[in-house]
Amino acid sequence: MEGKTRKGSLGSDEIIAKARREQQKREKEYRERALKLFPWICARCGREFKGKRLRELTVHHKDHDHDNNPPDGSNWELLCIYCHDNEHSRNLVAEWTSGPKPGGEKEPPSTYKPFAGLKDLLKNEK
Template structure:
């Protein structure tokens, strides 16, 4: 896209566009995604799919505690996940909030024991 004025290019306007683009790039690189991509290998932390420069847009930064404002410099709240695993993680998180967490060991599983008392019945027989 050339920026023109009558009689030719408007070089000062073009220089400003380029300067703004460079500044925006530097700001993005300070962001957590760019820091995470520099810190970690380009591999999904769940499915272990590897990424290259062409497919890197499919690799996302997941906040382990689901707080996007928690971005420690050491990256301890981040993990790189592909789009599919990231979507699955957030779906699980949302479902746990809606329906409760039913993973073993959290105390919210079923309490009915289908075979309770079976041993006593077998001893009587």
């Protein structure tokens, strides 16, 4: 009976497929609204999109909450796929570079002092 599920229960593949369908439906709804509200121009680089290239224009959620879709579109901006990827990459880089270092302590400053004995050497020359 491997591979079979009880009647009425969903397998993991079916659950994933259902979740993806719902996400695509939700994205389609707010994308269509955003395309009606805003000019078809990337808010970052200013490229204009028409015809087949319109698919390269994406809806970016300013607060990164994909369930926050106000009717006035105040949480959205249209970005080309390149600027959208860059926007999300910036957040990842900021997460990686900020915060405490492993071990929870700051790195000590360098203990090497190249001119430590220079003053004494100069005094001895006179």
